[in-house]
Amino acid sequence: MVAKTLYDKLWDEHVVRVDDNGTALLYIDRQLIHEVTSPQAFEGLRLAGRKPWRISANLAVPDHNVPTSDRAAGIADPVSRLQVETLGTNCQTFGITEFAMGDHRQGVVHVIGPEQGFTLPGSTIVCGDSHTSTHGAFGALAFGIGTSEVEHVLATQCLIQRKSKSMLIRVDGALGPGVTAKDIVLAIIGEIGTAGGTGFVIEFGGDAIRALSVEGRMTVCNMAIEAGARAGLIAVDEKTVDYMRGRPYAPSGELFEQAAAHWRTLVSDPDARFDRVVPLDAARIKPQVTWGTSPEMVLPVDGHVPDPDAESDPVKASGIRRALDYMGLTAGMPISEIRPDKVFIGSCTNSRIEDLRAAAALAKGRKVAASIKLALVVPGSGLVKEQAEAEGLDKIFTEAGFEWREPGCSMCLAMNADRLEPGERCASTSNRNFEGRQGQGGRTHLVSPAMAVAAAVTGRFIDVREL
Amino acid sequence: MQAFENFTGICAPLDRANVDTDAIIPKQFLKSIKRSGFGPYLFDEWRYLDHGEPDMDCTHRPLNPGFVLNDPRYAKAEILLARENFGCGSSREHAPWALADFGIRVILAPSFADIFFNNCFKNGILPIVLEAAVIDGLFAKATGGEALRIVVDLPAQTLTPADGAVIPFVVEAGSKHCLVEGLDDIGLTLQEVDAIRAYEVRRKQEAPWLFIGA
């Protein structure tokens, strides 16, 4: 038998039909839905007089527009409110399960899928959101789609797809102290670039990935899209299987064991061939900080902001110049001298319980620096929030001077009221540092939760290992 | 979807790499529950000097004179010439909706972000990948004095710049067919109802846990 990659296995299991030129009809097991990219899809269904193919394959939640404080007052912005209400109406009309704003299970779509066991190993998962790659941490083929495709999946439970190339990023060895999953993935993007994964599905492997918890693996896969990949994947192991046990939408009893037996086969065969292999040495990865306006503009915390005059490629040099200008930085300055105004701990990259525990462990007994105007902690879901509160993490944060909020996307993309003002600089645990991402004119530096706390309490980007 | 017809269009050069979907259509415009009307807000933060909000009347907003689409030569551009990794970032289909609404029908770049590339075809936009050297050549021509016009022939898969040699391009056969015929993907897939049902019957045997739903 030919050796197969994990991607080959997932692909082969989901092909309904394939035509001569390699275009396949791929069966989709799960669709996650949120308020921003679904209204036009539901409207399309309605206009064409079509019905969802398999209603129970969908789960919906509002997250991008929801307020993170004062929920009782509802959504102040009428445009946001209409969008969230439209999701509710659509779910009711079509019979789709929704965790509405008042539901304690509500949260960021990519946090609740795994939390509920709706994300299953070996499944195909889509969502009208690029960070759907997160779910690849479970050995699932998960990718973001546009609204037309959301409608396509609603109507047919399938997508028209072509197979991508395969890449293995092997992170060998052990991480140093203070270095996290976020630093791994930022270092990877720094290495291969934001277009490095274009046309590929990336499997992350190696000892350092195996050593990560399932939540850490989600952080890595979450940002596969920032490397341009169609999807990120991590092989199933006992950690994956254990994570699934007892989740509301996961199988139970006999069926769980039957499923688990299959899940354990979801690994690349030892001699499987990848189109590209990128090895990385975990021991050499340091805490990372992005300095520019693309996730590939990233450096270790002890680095210096680049000098465009030293870059020979003119397109790159002008990119650096533009980024430095936007970010208000000088060529050659040490990363450790950059001083944020705000700190955001949250987003589908880093808002799960382990992220909050790591952040709280460092925040404990410390105070947010006087120069920091606002430090926010936004849990990924209502259940994460409850768990954190049960552990007393909320107290640690508030005593240190952080604000403790309700779950949602929040300042990751600033569609709600949480945002940067023009020129403000933020240490953020989210995944994108594009111009204006966190508010028009806002300046984003992507870091791990630990580095965000270190920045909050010292007022600059210091190596968390020196805290 | 409307069928894609051959045309001769003006080519606007947008000389930046990694143009992301947040730049193509900023997030505040994603709150719309409609599919149309995004054209005036295309590249909003680059195109205007003030801050744009949904439903704003753009006719009197201060324009950024340095932005390519504000150059009168390119006001009617139907072809966008771009750099590497165009359309990276989010999956928002609002990006191709805004481009199409502005009038863009073809985008030329050395590489595109994957989801954006797919989304274009669903909205009648033809994204074309060309070699970096060819793109460089087009930039040289397009940034000269007069606006560059290019003849786009999808059935023949060729681009012909006003004073230049024919440039052949590659497009996936299925996507080309849908564009040329103006076909609706969903309708096509629904012709496969039997195959989808047969797949489901088989999968329920093999992997019953996948059919536990929400």
Ligand code: SF4
């Ligand atoms: S947290 Fe940020 S990246 Fe994640 S789904 Fe929300 S907006 Fe997108």
